[in-house]
Amino acid sequence: MTEIHTNSRWKALDSDLHRISRIEHANAFVARPLLASGVALAFVVLAGLTAAVLFGQADGRLVVVAAAVFGAYMAINVGANDVANNMGPAVGANALPMGVAITIAAIAESAGALLAGGDVVTTISRDIVHPDSVTTEAHFIWAMLAALMSAALWVNIATWVRAPVSTTHSVVGGVVGAGVAAAGLSAVNWSTVGTIALSWMVSPVIGGAVAAMFLAFIRARILRQDNKITAARRWVPILVGLMAGAFATYMAVKGLERVVQVDPVIALSTGGGLGLVFWRLTIPWVHRRTRNIENRRRAMKSLFGLPLIIAAIFLSFAHGANDVANAIGPLAGIVHVSEFHDLAATVAVPQWIMLIGAFGISFGLFLFGPRLIRMVGTQITKLNSMRAFCIALATALTVILASWLGLPVSTTHIAIGAVFGVGFFREWETDRRWKKSNQQRPPEQRRAREERQRRKLVRRSHFMTILGAWMVTVPASAVMSAMIFGLLTAFH
Template sequence: MTETLLLVLVVVTALAFDFTNGFHDTGNAMATSIATRALKPKTAVLLSAVLNMIGAFLSLSVAATIAKGLVDANVITLEVVFAGLVGGIVWNLVTWLLGLPSSSSHALVGGVVGSVLAAVGTSGVIWTGVVAKVLVPALLAPLVAIAVAATGTWLVARLTRGLPQDATSHGFRWGQVGSASLVSLAHGTNDAQKSMGIILLALIAGGAVPADSGVPFWVIFSCAFFMALGTYLGGWRIIRTLGKGLVEIDTRQGMSAETASAAVIMLSSYFGFSLSTTHVATGSIMGSGVGMPGATVRWGVAGRMLAAWGMTLPAAGIVGAVCLWLQHGVGGFGGSMLVFALLVLASVAMWVASRRRPVHHANVNEPWDEEKGKTLEPVAATTGVAAPPHVAPVEADHESPVSEAITITTPVRKA
């Protein structure tokens, strides 16, 4: 009976991780479309949620990698899986609170690897799998994304040079709707798979399914649903950092960045790489700034992101290891319930802290102040902001390509 309760607790925690993954990574697909006002904020997150859910049914390669390619399934217990999930969730919430778009994928992998190391030592980790399918893609993916996005942005800038800015803005806003949709679909094919793999690990460890079992349909549907739900609620803090903090982006850059992200993510899903969609999206946005003549990348913001990326695996691993030791110290199901209670308390505390400086759909596009960072005043939705010369005029928030008509307005600086 205790084993069954622990299995249920692990599944619930895995779905909670999927939920945090959804709102943590919404910005990967929609930050640039929201920043250029190609889509209204709430429309963008709804579209992303639907396509994330559809994408989760298109591939199971990454789920197999997580379940069988990183740690030895023979040494996995439900306590180990649970501790790893807690490590991933805690790091997701910390970086969300700070507005840093770190990798949910690496948080999950780090938490699980840390709990395995605490349980059985280095023998429980398949190091070749960690290196080949996590660390190498983590290093290469953002570099590839930067190169692809920079090349695409440069080509687009050359091809549209001399064309009326209002015409190009109109066309590329429509293009952004398509490219952002493609990124959301690609995100579902990669990130939703990770919780599926973790739940499959738990089911194998709990004896509910054989070791060579595939992912059950109810696991696929549940993970897809909870990721879509988290996506719909919108991780506005991270959307703001990606959309406004890295580059003052226009529609040409936005479409180039999103197309590059979708191509890299889908390719990695095909080969079963547990790729960080955050690394890819961030690299693509930076590449759009590098490739656009006259654009400026805020390297200080980028540096803070890189620092968070470097800390993700070890930080989540430490939390996972501590949670496992705490479970063993208390003993039995009571130890797991204590860890779960601490997770709930930490989650509530971070949510309360986030209310001190709220970011939401109405102020997510406020001009970025590098000195003040993400600090915002509680203001109504902006009607337009002044931008560098290469940035197209900005529309009012109530306008988008999916409206019946589009009216380009003159940028107006807020007093």
């Protein structure tokens, strides 16, 4: 009897401990978002304290502290939203686990920001707002602060609804809104804004078309060949060499443009030479990888895993070099005007501001990045290493083409457009095969049209959400910026 009572007591204790462990797990799950928000808040406060210490009792210290706070907030949002476009396809293709992808991206983004982010950034675009329209220091400071605040708020909202938007567009919209509020509609060069907006709409279409073209090429030249191994040994090194050349040119044109100005012809020549080197080096690597694999489609797709990882690293480095200016550009302008009382078109960036931008992007990626990475990599359309490689290659080539033509495009739009391009191409190809097979069946065995609708490979809900967010990014950030500018000037 005593033994039975003891066993019953131990069972009750085990049950109670199990309930306690479940409660602890639930508490940890609930506290996780609070922890991320707490760390982000601590970083923002630290940025403000740094600005306060460095400026001491100087004039305009409070404005600089506020700008540092919102600059850090913007950098966190850049990391949370924009970086998903670089690492999302690699994670969705299972080429990298989430933790490794975030770590690599954080290192590459920080390196790009600190090594190639440049010593000078443009504080306000002369092509968008006429430089003589903002004539006083106070108006310039409030305009930059309003643009920074509105852009950060809008990117935060977009991240919350899982919409990858362009932080560049958000900043431009903020500058337009602040410029209109400061000096009226005549302050903005509307023809230039219209041209830029048109390029933003065209670039994702081009990115999608290029990605679909490469996917169709790989399927025709490798996957549908009888001897897939021989075809892979021929074409994979060529595609890897093209990728290496494209990214070398991309880095010269975009990633390093603030360190050294490279002539486009020289950039293309350098990229072509590096592409030939990688083509030659990849040949023995592909031969070793294909020595003991089966002549199947799935085995061929594995050959694109390593090139995809390298492409994602280069994209993250170039993104850190370029888009860190979205967070620190307005902040650098405010600091320069407050310190030197000079309305310059370009200003030098102090090292502490560069650190805020670099570490802010990394913190945003670690704390909030997985949400958008999963959406881009797994929830728009199904990806593998081959499809994700096409997306990365299309992104680099489209950015190079746009830079050659002088079009101000968004890497975010191009990358997401490439994801949709791959998905819609697969959908079109599947639909074509479905129609052909359905027509060959007897009438009584033909499948209903509803079954065809269920076979859609691109989620329409995400497509509409992202498209809608893209369309309202500039006007939304502009309206918020104008309202914030009005409040700042009213209470000053």
